[in-house]
Amino acid sequence: MAFENLSERERLVLRSLINHYITTAEPVGSRAVAQKYRLGISPATVRSTMQDLEEMGLITHPHTSAGRVPTDKGYRLYVDSMMGPEALTASEEDRIRREICADYAAVEDILEQTATVLATVSKQLVVTIAPRFDKGVLNSVNLIPVAEKKILVILAVKHGLVRTVLLEAESSVDVKSLEKTADVLNEKLSGLTLGEIKESIDLRLKETSPADARLIKLFLDSTDSLLDFTEPDQMHLGGTTNIVDQPEFRDREKLRSLIEVLEEKKLLAELVSAKGIKEGISITIGKEMERGEMQSCSLVTSPYRAGKVRGTIGIIGPTRMRYSKLASMVEYAAKLLSDVLSR
Amino acid sequence: MAFENLSERERLVLRSLINHYITTAEPVGSRAVAQKYRLGISPATVRSTMQDLEEMGLITHPHTSAGRVPTDKGYRLYVDSMMGPEALTASEEDRIRREICADYAAVEDILEQTATVLATVSKQLVVTIAPRFDKGVLNSVNLIPVAEKKILVILAVKHGLVRTVLLEAESSVDVKSLEKTADVLNEKLSGLTLGEIKESIDLRLKETSPADARLIKLFLDSTDSLLDFTEPDQMHLGGTTNIVDQPEFRDREKLRSLIEVLEEKKLLAELVSAKGIKEGISITIGKEMERGEMQSCSLVTSPYRAGKVRGTIGIIGPTRMRYSKLASMVEYAAKLLSDVLSR
DNA sequence: GCCTGGCACTTTCCCTCGGAGAGTGCTAAC
DNA sequence: GTTAGCACTCTCCGAGGGAAAGTGCCAGGC
Numbered sequence: 001m002a003f004e005n006l007s008e009r010e011r012l013v014l015r016s017l018i019n020h021y022i023t024t025a026e027p028v029g030s031r032a033v034a035q036k037y038r039l040g041i042s043p044a045t046v047r048s049t050m051q052d053l054e055e056m057g058l059i060t061h062p063h064t065s066a067g068r069v070p071t072d073k074g075y076r077l078y079v080d081s082m083m084g085p086e087a088l089t090a091s092e093e094d095r096i097r098r099e100i101c102a103d104y105a106a107v108e109d110i111l112e113q114t115a116t117v118l119a120t121v122s123k124q125l126v127v128t129i130a131p132r133f134d135k136g137v138l139n140s141v142n143l144i145p146v147a148e149k150k151i152l153v154i155l156a157v158k159h160g161l162v163r164t165v166l167l168e169a170e171s172s173v174d175v176k177s178l179e180k181t182a183d184v185l186n187e188k189l190s191g192l193t194l195g196e197i198k199e200s201i202d203l204r205l206k207e208t209s210p211a212d213a214r215l216i217k218l219f220l221d222s223t224d225s226l227l228d229f230t231e232p233d234q235m236h237l238g239g240t241t242n243i244v245d246q247p248e249f250r251d252r253e254k255l256r257s258l259i260e261v262l263e264e265k266k267l268l269a270e271l272v273s274a275k276g277i278k279e280g281i282s283i284t285i286g287k288e289m290e291r292g293e294m295q296s297c298s299l300v301t302s303p304y305r306a307g308k309v310r311g312t313i314g315i316i317g318p319t320r321m322r323y324s325k326l327a328s329m330v331e332y333a334a335k336l337l338s339d340v341l342s343r
Numbered sequence: 344m345a346f347e348n349l350s351e352r353e354r355l356v357l358r359s360l361i362n363h364y365i366t367t368a369e370p371v372g373s374r375a376v377a378q379k380y381r382l383g384i385s386p387a388t389v390r391s392t393m394q395d396l397e398e399m400g401l402i403t404h405p406h407t408s409a410g411r412v413p414t415d416k417g418y419r420l421y422v423d424s425m426m427g428p429e430a431l432t433a434s435e436e437d438r439i440r441r442e443i444c445a446d447y448a449a450v451e452d453i454l455e456q457t458a459t460v461l462a463t464v465s466k467q468l469v470v471t472i473a474p475r476f477d478k479g480v481l482n483s484v485n486l487i488p489v490a491e492k493k494i495l496v497i498l499a500v501k502h503g504l505v506r507t508v509l510l511e512a513e514s515s516v517d518v519k520s521l522e523k524t525a526d527v528l529n530e531k532l533s534g535l536t537l538g539e540i541k542e543s544i545d546l547r548l549k550e551t552s553p554a555d556a557r558l559i560k561l562f563l564d565s566t567d568s569l570l571d572f573t574e575p576d577q578m579h580l581g582g583t584t585n586i587v588d589q590p591e592f593r594d595r596e597k598l599r600s601l602i603e604v605l606e607e608k609k610l611l612a613e614l615v616s617a618k619g620i621k622e623g624i625s626i627t628i629g630k631e632m633e634r635g636e637m638q639s640c641s642l643v644t645s646p647y648r649a650g651k652v653r654g655t656i657g658i659i660g661p662t663r664m665r666y667s668k669l670a671s672m673v674e675y676a677a678k679l680l681s682d683v684l685s686r
Numbered sequence: 687g688c689c690t691g692g693c694a695c696t697t698t699c700c701c702t703c704g705g706a707g708a709g710t711g712c713t714a715a716c
Numbered sequence: 717g718t719t720a721g722c723a724c725t726c727t728c729c730g731a732g733g734g735a736a737a738g739t740g741c742c743a744g745g746c
Contacts, residue, residue, distance in 0.1 A: 027709090029708070029709055029710085030709075030710080031708090031709080041718080041719090042718070042719050042720080043709095043719090044711095044718075044719055044720070044721095045717085045718060045719070047709090047710065047711070048711090048718090050710095051710095051711080061710090062727095063725085063726055063727075064709085064710065064711095064724090064725050064726055065707095065708065065709045065710055065724085065725050065726045065727075066708080066709070066710090066726075066727075067708085067709065067710090103511070105493065105508075105509040105510055105511040106508075106509040108576070112575065139489065139490065140488075140489065142487050144485050144487070144497055144499075145483075146482065146483065146497070146499035146503065146505045147482065147499065147501075147502070147503040150448065150503045150505075152497060152499075152505055152507075154487055154489070154495060154497075156487075156489035156490065156495075158490075159490070160489065160490040160493045160509075162489045162493075162495055162509060164495075164507055165448075165449075166448045166449040166503075166505060167448055168446070168448040232455065233451070233576060238606075239606075240602055240605070240606055241599060241602050241603050241606060244595065244598060244599045244602055245599065252587065255587060256584060256587045256588065259583055259584050259587055260584050262583070263581075263582075263583055263584060370737095370738090372737070372738055372739085373738075373739080374737090374738080384689080384690090385689070385690050385691080386690090386691095386738095387689075387690050387691070387692095387740095387741095388688090388689060388690070390738090390739070390740075391689090391740090393739095394739095394740080404739090406696085406697060406698075407695090407696050407697060407738085407739065407740095408695085408696050408697045408698070408736095408737065408738045408739055409697075409698075409737080409738070409739085410737080410738065410739090687746105688745105688746095689744105689745085689746080690743100690744085690745080690746095691742105691743095691744085691745095692741105692742090692743090692744100693740100693741090693742090694739105694740095694741090694742105695738105695739080695740085695741105696737105696738085696739075696740100697736105697737090697738090697739100698735105698736085698737085698738105699734105699735085699736080699737100700733100700734090700735085700736100701732100701733090701734090701735100702731100702732085702733090703730105703731085703732085704729105704730095704731090705728105705729095705730095706727105706728085706729085706730105707726105707727085707728080707729105708725105708726090708727085708728100709724105709725090709726090709727105710723105710724085710725080710726100711722100711723095711724085711725100712721100712722090712723090712724100713720105713721090713722090713723105714719100714720090714721090715718105715719085715720085715721100716717105716718080716719075716720095
């Protein structure tokens with residue numbers, strides 16, 4: 001669908017209408033557009049322009065005598081070609097910077113904090129997802145016995161990212177062979193990315209002594225969950241309360257189904273990080289969302305990087321959201337996060 | 344307030360009324376009580392009994408011509424002295440048992456799963472809180488270098504409980520002295536409970552060589568967060584959606600403020616585990632709750648044990664909840680959890 | 687003397703109705 | 717092509733009225 005053929009006036013009206021609707025959450029009438037945005041045209045003219053826009057499917061009527069409301073398609077056009085970037089205010093920037101750049105040792109703490117600040121500043125729901133480890137270069141492996149049959153696997157990746165998994169062995173393992181296995185693993189695997197390791201691990205460990213086979217196998221099993229970025233503890237939510245206040249979630253069913261998605265952390269993580277694959281800000285609007293439950297929401301995401309690995313942050317809100325501002329905000333936060341995590 | 348002087352009839356009426364109200368969520372009229380529970384007395388008699396109960400502050404009127412509703416005080420009496428334990432159905436038990444007793448290596452996974460099952464079976468909000476480490480007997484300490492200045496501290500406690508904290512050193516530390524420090528710590532501290540360690544650590548480590556002082560100090564700093572059971576990752580929520588469906592949370596403000604509390608994980612953890620101190624089921628009703636935001640809720644909790652250490656599980660719902668059933672459920676789950684975690 | 691049926695009274699709930707308000711869409715004039 | 721005017725449509729809100737539910741009290745009965 002090419003909308004390049006929209007007249008200048010049509011573009012102007014659509015933009016004004018969306019801007020107005022975003023702040024008021026009420027259907028916008030022709031008078032409001034004509035007067036408030038001083039387009040120098042009369043309400044009647046606006047009305048006829050609106051009819052055109054409606055025919056193109058960019059706006060709709062809730063009912064005959066109400067003002068107009070943008071459709072998802074309308075928002076899409078607005079986002080793609082008519083919204084300017086809206087800079088954050090100094091105080092917003094300050095606040096975000098202060099929280100993200102405070103010093104934490106653990107990545108999770110930063111992500112948790114990021115989710116919280118962004119939520120307060122944006123007044124929306126914020127999701128931050130830990131870096132996907134599969135592109136990370138392995139620094140070291142440690143196998144620590146913590147109980148008779150329990151082994152803690154510690155994977156350290158460049159840039160201070162760490163992940164641990166607790167394994168249960170079938171029989172008790174002695175410390176010596178554990179250390180030996182760890183040595184073997186370190187020797188053979190460090191310097192590789194976890195993705196590479198996962199693919200080629202059978203090959204690489206083929207010629208190791210059979211004595212360690214059992215432990216190696218155990219280690220193999222663990223990599224799956226180590227690499228799984230959709231694990232619930234790899235995700236942080238902030239601002240759940242904010243969605244309750246949004247007028248669009250007056251509708252109980254909508255609220256319910258959204259909260260349902262939030263509880264299914266795995267699902268949510270997939271949804272958000274799928275968008276974080278490509279570089280830069282990515283905006284998903286309403287029906288474009290794969291999950292039916294979220295089709296009254298929009299999602300603004302950006303990847304961030306921690307060295308070689310990438311994670312995603314996202315803001316979720318009703319389709320009527322301040323795209324320009326939120327995009328700037330996500331972009332800013334992602335940049336800060338990348339800086340902090342890559343230093 | 345002694346209510347032992349309640350007549351048999353008054354007790355009967357109150358009980359019937361509460362039972363009825365719990366299932367319908369509607370004010371209960373005299374007719375409903377008289378007929379449905381076959382007390383062999385007429386509605387008129389019930390009415391006059393109700394007046395007595397109202398004078399005692401056990402039930403109220405939403406308005407003149409509505410039925411009666413129990414007050415917090417009424418629920419309290421009911422819970423303390425007139426509700427029989429309500430056994431779980433076989434299928435409920437099965438379901439809970441299956442999920443809790445599935446084999447997980449990590450305690451967090453069990454807790455997460457427990458929260459989820461209990462939420463589905465109880466149709467309420469469930470909170471599970473990880474064991475409080477301070478009573479745990481230290482098994483081993485490990486200090487693992489994961490990046491130039493980053494050290495992963497691993498505390499293993501009896502019964503396979505593990506906690507890790509990432510520390511940031513001021514300058515890079517070499518592996519040798521790290522190992523040495525770990526050895527010292529293990530030697531001096533293992534076999535003690537973490538609580539003892541925390542209290543007496545200065546003393547115990549006084550005569551160590553000054554070379555390690557820096558590392559030891561770092562370790563000391565970490566114990567605070569290691570022992571903090573209110574850390575967000577030590578808590579699991581299940582069934583957030585369920586509260587949205589409760590008729591008592593139609594009121595937006597109530598819903599909002601409850602969700603607010605849920606987001607403040609630290610707060611919630613304190614609230615719930617405060618009740619888990621004493622042995623056995625503990626029930627907190629409405630206004631008895633410390634936090635104002637939660638005064639329209641009730642809380643049913645029980646501690647569970649993993650060896651020597653204890654954690655808490657709790658169910659949160661509106662004051663109009665099925666206390667007897669939920670108490671049985673929490674009790675059952677706590678017992679299973681204790682079994683699983685202590686073996 | 688306690689229980690009960692009867693009855694008047696109160697309050698909510700729901701439906702309807704009508705007027706005010708907002709906004710459209712069309713048409714005719716500029 | 718733009719605008720003013722105007723009839724029309726639809727929602728929103730408050731008033732009014734009847735039904736339903738339940739109470740509180742009183743007088744009579746076992």
